[in-house]
Amino acid sequence: MSLHLFCLFNTLFFFKRCPIFMEPQNLTGVSEFFLMGLSDDLELQPLLFGLFLSMYLVTVLGNLLIILAVSSDPHLYTPMYFFLSNLSLADIGFSTTTIPKMLLNIQTHSRSITYADCLTQVSFFFLFGCLDNLLLAVMAYDRFVAICHPLHYPVIMNPCLCGFLVLVSFFSSLLDSQIHCLMVSQLTFCTSVEIHHFFCDAPQLLHLACSDTSINTILMYFMGAIFGGIPLSGILCSYTQIVSSIMRIPSTGGKYKAFSTCGSHLSVVCLFYGTGLGVYLSSSVSPYPRKGAVASVMYTVVTPMLNPFIYGLRNKDIKRALWGIISRTD
Numbered sequence: 001m002s003l004h005l006f007c008l009f010n011t012l013f014f015f016k017r018c019p020i021f022m023e024p025q026n027l028t029g030v031s032e033f034f035l036m037g038l039s040d041d042l043e044l045q046p047l048l049f050g051l052f053l054s055m056y057l058v059t060v061l062g063n064l065l066i067i068l069a070v071s072s073d074p075h076l077y078t079p080m081y082f083f084l085s086n087l088s089l090a091d092i093g094f095s096t097t098t099i100p101k102m103l104l105n106i107q108t109h110s111r112s113i114t115y116a117d118c119l120t121q122v123s124f125f126f127l128f129g130c131l132d133n134l135l136l137a138v139m140a141y142d143r144f145v146a147i148c149h150p151l152h153y154p155v156i157m158n159p160c161l162c163g164f165l166v167l168v169s170f171f172s173s174l175l176d177s178q179i180h181c182l183m184v185s186q187l188t189f190c191t192s193v194e195i196h197h198f199f200c201d202a203p204q205l206l207h208l209a210c211s212d213t214s215i216n217t218i219l220m221y222f223m224g225a226i227f228g229g230i231p232l233s234g235i236l237c238s239y240t241q242i243v244s245s246i247m248r249i250p251s252t253g254g255k256y257k258a259f260s261t262c263g264s265h266l267s268v269v270c271l272f273y274g275t276g277l278g279v280y281l282s283s284s285v286s287p288y289p290r291k292g293a294v295a296s297v298m299y300t301v302v303t304p305m306l307n308p309f310i311y312g313l314r315n316k317d318i319k320r321a322l323w324g325i326i327s328r329t330d
Contacts, residue, residue, distance in 0.1 A: 030189040033118050034111045036196045037102065038294055049106045055305050056099045062308030063088035069321035076321055079142050079157040084311060086166050087135045087268075091304035094128035097121055098199040098300055118200040122184050125199065127177035130227050134169035136269055137231035137238075141165075143262040144238040148245045176227045183216050197293040199300070235269055264311050271306060275299035 038048060066088040070081045101121065105111055113121070146153050180202055188211035195204050202220065206213045242262060249255045275298035312318050 030115055030193055032112045032114050033193045033195050033200065035102070035105060035113055035198055035200070036111060036194055036293075037105065037198050038297070045106050045109075049103060052099055052301065053103055055301055056095055056103070059095045059301070059305040059308075060092055062305065062312070063092045065322060066308050066311060066318065068325065069318050072325055073317075073321035076317060079162045080139070080146070081317075082162055083135060083139045083142060083166070087132065087139070088308065090128050090131040090135060091307055093124065094132060095301060095304045097124040097128060102198045113200065118205075119181060119185055121200045122202050122205070123177045123181040125177075126180045126202070127173050130173035130176045131169055132272065133228060133231050134172060135166070136265070136272060137234045138165045138169060139265050140235040140238040140262075140269070143265060144241055146261065147242050147258055172227065176223055179219070179223060183219055187211060187213065187216070197296070201293075201296075232273065239266070264315060267310050268303075268307055271303050271310075272299065275303055 039045075067085045070076045070085040098121070101113065101117075105113075142157060145156050149156065184202055184205055187205060187209040189208055190210035193208065195201065195208070197204055206216055206220070209216075239262075246255050246258045249258060312322070
């Protein structure tokens with residue numbers, strides 16, 4: 001918990017240094033944007049509100065239960081569950097960045113978002129999205145050490161290294177978000193302020209800008225290659241070694257037991273990168289930007305909601321800890 005508070009303090013400190021939290025320097029003449037959402041049909045708005053409110057509540061409740069289970073059961077004070085609790089915290093932040101604003105706009109029949117709020121949303125979106133990405137890579141390394149070097153696992157994955165890996169992931173994500181914050185804050189916008197999305201999407205802001213965005217586009221791809229490609233490469237390398245080690249186990253039961261320890265993580269990795277890649281491909285081939293917004297629901301809303309179910313339903317330790325909490329409250 002102290003690590004979470006430390007990270008939160010540093011987040012607020014760094015965000016105050018972001019241009020959107022300094023004296024207003026918006027020279028674009030744009031004071032607000034308009035989030036066009038997922039649909040213009042007024043009859044669908046109550047359905048969308050109920051659907052996304054339910055999904056958001058399930059996401060927050062499910063991930064909070066994971067954090068509660070890990071923090072309340074001493075048997076779960078292990079590196080794997082430490083990383084899992086941090087992943088759950090990042091998922092809560094990732095969903096909270098986008099969904100509440102969309103729900104507020106639907107409820108108030110408004111589509112506006114201020115310039116400062118839009119940039120703030122961009123910053124936190126990249127912060128928690130990148131943190132999710134890096135934590136999945138850290139968890140893959142944890143599974144690699146557990147399966148490929150089981151005798152040295154307690155020595156290698158010691159508490160100091162685990163805390164260091166989470167802090168590095170956090171500050172790397174913070175750096176990524178601040179670079180995007182600075183990049184978007186330097187854009188000049190003219191008259192078109194309609195964002196065909198349910199949140200402030202940085203690539204769409206680049207399309208709306210009337211200034212030269214070639215450097216910004218190159219920088220965005222460069223940052224994506226570093227903070228997206230490197231963790232994904234680490235995950236692939238880890239699982240290549242894991243599969244190689246598992247195949248050398250003589251018994252079928254031993255292979256199943258070894259693979260079951262990383263089955264939940266592998267499911268989350270496939271879901272996270274699969275939906276993200278699907279959104280990227282669909283937005284690149286589709287001429288309609290709103291279809292990309294609908295596809296983005298998969299990795300911004302659905303994936304954080306399903307993560308607790310994947311880990312909770314497949315993990316006996318989590319279920320035992322939750323039943324222990326319920327029995328103590330009776």
